[in-house]
Amino acid sequence: MSIEIRVSPNEGLYLKEPQDSNLGRKIIQHSILLIDEYGFESFTFRKLAAEINSTEASVYRYFENKHLLLLYLVNWYWEWVNALIIINTMNVEDPQKKLRIIIQSLVSASEDNPGVEYVNESNLHNIVIAEGWKTYHTKEVDDDNSKGFFMSYKNLANAVSKVISEIDPDFKYPYTLATSLFEMSKDQIYFAKHLPKLTDISVKENDLKDVEAMLNYFVDKLLKK
Amino acid sequence: MSIEIRVSPNEGLYLKEPQDSNLGRKIIQHSILLIDEYGFESFTFRKLAAEINSTEASVYRYFENKHLLLLYLVNWYWEWVNALIIINTMNVEDPQKKLRIIIQSLVSASEDNPGVEYVNESNLHNIVIAEGWKTYHTKEVDDDNSKGFFMSYKNLANAVSKVISEIDPDFKYPYTLATSLFEMSKDQIYFAKHLPKLTDISVKENDLKDVEAMLNYFVDKLLKK
DNA sequence: CTTATTATGATAGTTTTACTATCTTTTTAA
DNA sequence: TTAAAAAGATAGTAAAACTATCATAATAAG
Numbered sequence: 001m002s003i004e005i006r007v008s009p010n011e012g013l014y015l016k017e018p019q020d021s022n023l024g025r026k027i028i029q030h031s032i033l034l035i036d037e038y039g040f041e042s043f044t045f046r047k048l049a050a051e052i053n054s055t056e057a058s059v060y061r062y063f064e065n066k067h068l069l070l071l072y073l074v075n076w077y078w079e080w081v082n083a084l085i086i087i088n089t090m091n092v093e094d095p096q097k098k099l100r101i102i103i104q105s106l107v108s109a110s111e112d113n114p115g116v117e118y119v120n121e122s123n124l125h126n127i128v129i130a131e132g133w134k135t136y137h138t139k140e141v142d143d144d145n146s147k148g149f150f151m152s153y154k155n156l157a158n159a160v161s162k163v164i165s166e167i168d169p170d171f172k173y174p175y176t177l178a179t180s181l182f183e184m185s186k187d188q189i190y191f192a193k194h195l196p197k198l199t200d201i202s203v204k205e206n207d208l209k210d211v212e213a214m215l216n217y218f219v220d221k222l223l224k225k
Numbered sequence: 226m227s228i229e230i231r232v233s234p235n236e237g238l239y240l241k242e243p244q245d246s247n248l249g250r251k252i253i254q255h256s257i258l259l260i261d262e263y264g265f266e267s268f269t270f271r272k273l274a275a276e277i278n279s280t281e282a283s284v285y286r287y288f289e290n291k292h293l294l295l296l297y298l299v300n301w302y303w304e305w306v307n308a309l310i311i312i313n314t315m316n317v318e319d320p321q322k323k324l325r326i327i328i329q330s331l332v333s334a335s336e337d338n339p340g341v342e343y344v345n346e347s348n349l350h351n352i353v354i355a356e357g358w359k360t361y362h363t364k365e366v367d368d369d370n371s372k373g374f375f376m377s378y379k380n381l382a383n384a385v386s387k388v389i390s391e392i393d394p395d396f397k398y399p400y401t402l403a404t405s406l407f408e409m410s411k412d413q414i415y416f417a418k419h420l421p422k423l424t425d426i427s428v429k430e431n432d433l434k435d436v437e438a439m440l441n442y443f444v445d446k447l448l449k450k
Numbered sequence: 451c452t453t454a455t456t457a458t459g460a461t462a463g464t465t466t467t468a469c470t471a472t473c474t475t476t477t478t479a480a
Numbered sequence: 481t482t483a484a485a486a487a488g489a490t491a492g493t494a495a496a497a498c499t500a501t502c503a504t505a506a507t508a509a510g
Contacts, residue, residue: 016486023487039364044467056469058487065468133358139264141419154422173425173439179416180409187408188401194366197379200398214398222446241457248458269496280459281498290497 005083005115009075012147018062018072025118026052027062028076031069036123040070040131070127071135071149077128078152080121081109085159095166096225102160103215106185107208122206129186157182168223177222181215188214230308230340234300237372243287243297250343251277252287253301256294261348265295265356295352296360296374302353303377305346306334310384320391321450327385328440331410332433347431354411382407393448402447406440413439 006019018024030051035043045059045066063069084105089098110125136150144150160181161174171177189211191199201210231244243249255276260268270284270291288294309330314323335350361375369375385403389396396402414436416424426435 021486042364045469046467055488055490057471057489060469061486130362133362136420137355137358137415139267145420150420154420157423172442175423175425176409176413176439179412179423180405183408183412184401184405187404190362191404195361195370195375195379198382198400198404200400214401217397218447222443246457270498271496280461282460282500283458285498286457 007076007079007083007116009072009079010148010151013068013072013075013149014063016062019118023052023054023058024062026054027059027069028073029118029120032073032120032123032127035070035073035131036126040066040127040134067135067138070131071144073124074128074132074135075149075152076119077109077121077124077132078156080119080124081106082152082156082159084109085156095163098163099160099167099219100216102163103181103212103219106182106215107212110206110208129190132186153182164223167225171223177219181219184218185211185215232301232304232308232341234297234304235373235376238293238297238300238374239288241287244343248277248279248283249287251279252284252294253298254343254345257298257345257348257352260295260298260356261351265291265352265359292359292363295356296369298349299353299357299360300374300377301344302334302346302349303381305344305349306331307377307381307384309334310381320388323388324385324392324444324448325441327388328406328437328444331407331440332437335431335433354415357411378407389448392450396448402444406444409443410436410440 008017008019011017016024018028027048031043031048034048034051038047043066045056049056049059063072085102088101088105092098092101110122112120112122136144138144157175157178160178164171164174164177188199188201189203189208192201192203192210196202201214203210233242233244236242241249243253252273256268256273259273259276268291270281274281274284288297310327313326313330317323317326335347337345337347361369363369382400382403385406386399389399389402413424413426414428414433417426417428417435421427426439428435
């Protein structure tokens with residue numbers, strides 16, 4: 001028996017579902033590698049096409065532009081985190097335990113999982129940290145939002161905020177705390193790597209135990225049992 | 226008597242200090258307005274030049290490129306916040322009071338102050354929220370950091386972390402908390418405006434009292450007196 | 451007041467990016 | 481076996497992000 005995890009971002013993000021074809025999967029795989037290596041700005045469909053021995057025109061048949069490709073990848077990532085959380089919290093009743101597992105899942109989502117061969121989760125995690133904000137800090141954010149392009153993240157935030165309210169029904173800002181956990185996790189990892197004066201944690205060779213401990217520390221102080 | 230507040234970002238950011246000439250001040254003033262209105266991506270030196278009846282070449286004599294201009298503006302903003310904090314916490318001894326004033330200064334820094342005619346602080350605040358990320362989420366971050374281009378923000382984080390440690394010397398993550406206060410403030414305001422499902426606060430016609438209350442709520446829970 | 455220097459303006463050119471278009475060849479599925 | 485869908489090859493366009501050069505205007509120094 002084998003369990004196949006298939007994660008599907010919003011339909012409006014692509015012209016043709018890339019996971020359904022060879023070329024599509026190569027686009028996903030190598031765009032992740034290229035964006036992580038060179039950054040989103042210097043990533044172009046031309047370079048991607050060259051890398052996979054295809055053509056610019058062919059890539060454009062899957063994604064209207066590179067912004068939508070990035071949105072697709074980032075949504076894929078949050079769907080992935082969501083899937084991990086669902087699997088790991090199955091049959092766990094205690095909301096406090098649940099939140100610990102959520103934090104642990106959030107952190108471990110950055111480890112490569114061989115289950116999906118065309119996605120390197122570790123590289124994708126780097127992209128979400130370094131480039132993810134580009135998906136929503138645009139002038140088109142309201143438009144994109146109305147098309148459902150941030151659904152994966154919103155669903156996740158909603159699920160986590162519910163667990164927070166279960167632990168402490170009097171806590172005034174469950175959504176703020178949920179999103180802050182995600183954003184802090186990203187920010188503090190990035191700071192640790194590039195602007196270490198801005199954080200107390202350290203991340204050596206992608207060991208994220210400090211991040212996990214830090215998030216748990218904050219949550220424990222904020223939520224009364 | 227009049228107090229002149231002059232805020233100066235790092236020298237490496239410009240080719241010629243824009244605050245020292247008429248054209249330079251017009252560049253600052255109108256780049257803030259244009260970037261806020263149309264977003265950083267569609268902002269170009271050509272459009273800016275047209276707006277101020279100058280030329281692209283002239284703008285390039287002040288800033289090497291638009292990335293450095295954005296860095297300049299964002300640094301200006303954090304210097305400005307820093308100045309407000311210094312003024313407002315003068316002669317305040319109690320660290321808890323200090324932190325409240327810091328939070329209040331952080332929030333009120335977004336109000337336009339007629340003291341500096343060529344800077345609209347309110348528009349600049351929008352830019353820091355919407356585009357500030359672009360200053361440090363780049364492939365050149367380590368380079369830029371080594372040139373001191375993030376000094377203003379780092380100084381601020383350092384100052385705030387010290388106040389945090391004064392309040393609660395046992396708190397494990399003073400730097401993380403300091404930067405999280407800044408980042409949460411930006412994120413949650415942005416979410417309130419564009420992705421309201423991701424936050425509990427609301428920001429109506431730029432009234433930031435919810436943000437201030439939220440930040441104080443978190444701080445109160447996190448730091449034992 | 452004149453002159454040298456510096457600041458700004460006018461204009462043109464280059465490379466790269468982000469597409470769009472069109473036509474041909476290959477693959478796949480009925 | 482054939483038609484239709486997918487992919488490849490190639491070319492073209494508009495705008496952005498500069499770079500370069502020369503002319504003119506403002507200013508400051510002697």
